[in-house]
Amino acid sequence: MLDTSVSRRSFTRWLAASPLALSWAGRGSAEWNNVATPPVFTSIEAPSINPLATRVSLYRPNEVKLLDGPFAQAQAANIAYMKRLDTDRLLHVFRINAGLPSTATPLGGWEDPTCELRGHFVGHYLSGCALGFAATEDVELKRRGDRVVAGLAECQRKIDKKGYLSAFPISYFDRLAAGAEVWAPFYTVHKIFAGLLDMHSLGGNAEALQVALGMARWTDGWTAARAEQDMQKILEVEFGGMNDTLYSLAEITGDAHWLAVGDRFTKKRVFEPLAGRKDMLRGLHMNTHVAQVIGADRRFALTGDHRFGEVSDFFWQTVAGARTYATGGSSNNEHWCTEPHHLGAEWANGEHHQESCCSYNMLKLGAQRFIREPSAAIADYYERILLNQRLSTIQPDTGITAYFLSLTPGAWKTWGTEDTTFWCCNGSGLEDFAALNRMIYAHDGQGIWVNLFVPSRLTTRDGVRLRQETDFPGNAASLFRIEAAPARPWTLRLRVPGWTTSEAQVTVNGRPIEGMAAPGSYLSVTRLWRAGDRVELRMPMTSRWEAFEDRPNFAALVHGPVVLAQQLPLGTIPAALMTDTGPAVDKAPPPVAAAILPADLPSKLRPKSDGSFSFVADIGGRAVVFRPLTDSDERFAVYNEIRSSRA
Numbered sequence: 001m002l003d004t005s006v007s008r009r010s011f012t013r014w015l016a017a018s019p020l021a022l023s024w025a026g027r028g029s030a031e032w033n034n035v036a037t038p039p040v041f042t043s044i045e046a047p048s049i050n051p052l053a054t055r056v057s058l059y060r061p062n063e064v065k066l067l068d069g070p071f072a073q074a075q076a077a078n079i080a081y082m083k084r085l086d087t088d089r090l091l092h093v094f095r096i097n098a099g100l101p102s103t104a105t106p107l108g109g110w111e112d113p114t115c116e117l118r119g120h121f122v123g124h125y126l127s128g129c130a131l132g133f134a135a136t137e138d139v140e141l142k143r144r145g146d147r148v149v150a151g152l153a154e155c156q157r158k159i160d161k162k163g164y165l166s167a168f169p170i171s172y173f174d175r176l177a178a179g180a181e182v183w184a185p186f187y188t189v190h191k192i193f194a195g196l197l198d199m200h201s202l203g204g205n206a207e208a209l210q211v212a213l214g215m216a217r218w219t220d221g222w223t224a225a226r227a228e229q230d231m232q233k234i235l236e237v238e239f240g241g242m243n244d245t246l247y248s249l250a251e252i253t254g255d256a257h258w259l260a261v262g263d264r265f266t267k268k269r270v271f272e273p274l275a276g277r278k279d280m281l282r283g284l285h286m287n288t289h290v291a292q293v294i295g296a297d298r299r300f301a302l303t304g305d306h307r308f309g310e311v312s313d314f315f316w317q318t319v320a321g322a323r324t325y326a327t328g329g330s331s332n333n334e335h336w337c338t339e340p341h342h343l344g345a346e347w348a349n350g351e352h353h354q355e356s357c358c359s360y361n362m363l364k365l366g367a368q369r370f371i372r373e374p375s376a377a378i379a380d381y382y383e384r385i386l387l388n389q390r391l392s393t394i395q396p397d398t399g400i401t402a403y404f405l406s407l408t409p410g411a412w413k414t415w416g417t418e419d420t421t422f423w424c425c426n427g428s429g430l431e432d433f434a435a436l437n438r439m440i441y442a443h444d445g446q447g448i449w450v451n452l453f454v455p456s457r458l459t460t461r462d463g464v465r466l467r468q469e470t471d472f473p474g475n476a477a478s479l480f481r482i483e484a485a486p487a488r489p490w491t492l493r494l495r496v497p498g499w500t501t502s503e504a505q506v507t508v509n510g511r512p513i514e515g516m517a518a519p520g521s522y523l524s525v526t527r528l529w530r531a532g533d534r535v536e537l538r539m540p541m542t543s544r545w546e547a548f549e550d551r552p553n554f555a556a557l558v559h560g561p562v563v564l565a566q567q568l569p570l571g572t573i574p575a576a577l578m579t580d581t582g583p584a585v586d587k588a589p590p591p592v593a594a595a596i597l598p599a600d601l602p603s604k605l606r607p608k609s610d611g612s613f614s615f616v617a618d619i620g621g622r623a624v625v626f627r628p629l630t631d632s633d634e635r636f637a638v639y640n641e642i643r644s645s646r647a
Contacts, residue, residue: 050541126195329354
């Protein structure tokens with residue numbers, strides 16, 4: 001989410017001058033009308049709460065503990081970073097806006113007192129504290145979250161504008177209503193609102209709900225005073241997931257009125273084509289719209305309104321299926337720049353690929369969809385983003401996170417700072433790396449679903465204690481130890497990934513089971529489990545190319561679910577280029593160009609002799625090393641030019 005006053009305009013100029021240019025900015029009339037009988041998103045009757053049945057449930061965060069490994073390391077680094085932040089500094093801009101005294105040193109970057117988006121990070125911080133406390137029971141995180149909630153409540157009372165709360169004056173919304181330039185005020189309000197709801201639901205803070213209700217009442221009054229056609233113009237400015245938080249408030253309170261208020265944030269020119277199963281996403285800002293679709297998915301889940309279900313279904317199909325890089329990430333310069341299935345053209349037109357916020361929101365959407373329709377395909381997708389995009393964008397020693405993860409040959413990872421950036425992706429990172437245990441396991445009335453291969457211990461309320469031991473993905477196997485179990489049969493469902501082979505095998509207490517499930521499905525084992533039982537899943541990995549459909553001579557090397565990047569020397573990069581939102585490869589060209597790779601490379605890879613999860617191949621007389629993108633700390637090339645073996 002770059003500064004709209006600069007980057008949105010520069011993006012428009014860039015797209016207009018590029019080979020990708022179609023008149024995306026003016027595609028409203030004819031093309032929108034080509035959607036086959038799209039549903040109309042104007043409700044005649046007030047919506048009511050009538051939740052859909054779910055097939056599975058995710059476990060409570062405190063039931064799944066991460067054990068030693070990369071996930072636990074990332075979680076710990078994230079929590080340590082949150083603890084280093086001064087809550088008075090976080091509250092400074094809110095107190096100044098409310099007319100309260102503050103002697104704290106202001107934060108920098110997007111939390112600077114002059115930045116129009118100030119306050120957004122505090123909402124993420126509340127969510128991070130709530131999620132981190134729920135997952136680890138670290139009481140310091142709860143105390144910090146409680147302190148921020150109390151500070152926000154004090155500011156809300158002092159402002160005394162019918163529940164209004166933010167770190168900027170209410171006049172920003174006057175500018176929004178007038179169509180004047182302003183940087184996404186509802187986006188920031190959404191982050192604060194969502195953080196308060198998380199502190200209530202996960203942190204047990206009753207005051208947080210009252211502050212959120214005040215914000216909701218102010219939002220209700222402000223939006224009700226505007227005609228629908230005026231609201232549709234207002235919704236052209238990024239507003240985060242305001243629909244989602246209002247629907248969540250309806251779920252928490254049982255008050256269907258908040259469904260109707262949330263519906264005012266339905267952006268019809270995007271939702272109607274999606275509901276008509278038309279991909280009209282070209283030119284749109286990705287993260288803006290993923291957040292809105294998360295809201296549509298929640299609206300469907302709470303009411304059964306199939307208009308919103310169609311939006312979620314087709315959006316998931318086209319983004320996860322036709323707009324996703326080998327890493328699981330999506331977008332370039334925050335936008336979808338091409339038609340679906342033209343990722344090669346999108347990749348080539350810039351080096352700011354796969355904004356981290358987009359991956360964060362796609363994980364949230366995937367988890368919501370999984371509980372209604374659990375599938376190995378969703379878990380495969382979720383795993384791919386986690387292993388390649390998310391774990392690549394956190395420094396495991398500092399907890400500092402990245403904005404973009406470039407896929408340009410010769411790129412390097414760039415990072416935020418301790419207290420001078422506070423980008424949107426730094427904020428969403430607080431949440432993602434506090435919720436790494438979210439999708440590892442699920443449950444239904446018959447037993448436990450194992451979705452991800454992460455060192456962890458599951459302790460359920462009905463007496464199961466399951467320990468998962470694995471070095472995955474470095475070792476393509478996972479061991480499950482039953483440490484306690486109730487005295488009744490139940491089912492253990494193991495995901496057999498779509499990327500493995502027919503040679504995958506499961507053993508129970510050392511004996512292979514019969515009737516192995518096919519890759520891309522779940523294997524069910526039902527028995528009277530006892531303490532001491534051992535289940536091992538072996539998942540052979542192979543290496544392969546994943547090429548662009550529109551540029552088949554460019555491909556990523558993938559081993560199982562892991563993207564292997566060609567390693568290049570770092571060379572000399574100015575310090576200022578290391579703490580930007582993304583790399584500027586043109587300002588610091590790589591000292592060694594990426595090698596053009598032979599088409600038969602996957603069959604020629606051999607493991608490195610140092611025992612690391614990395615590979616080497618002899619290419620053009622030199623040894624070229626390939627490592628997981630997560631472990632690529634210098635320069636790298638993810639998408640490589642491929643030449644025929646006969647060339």
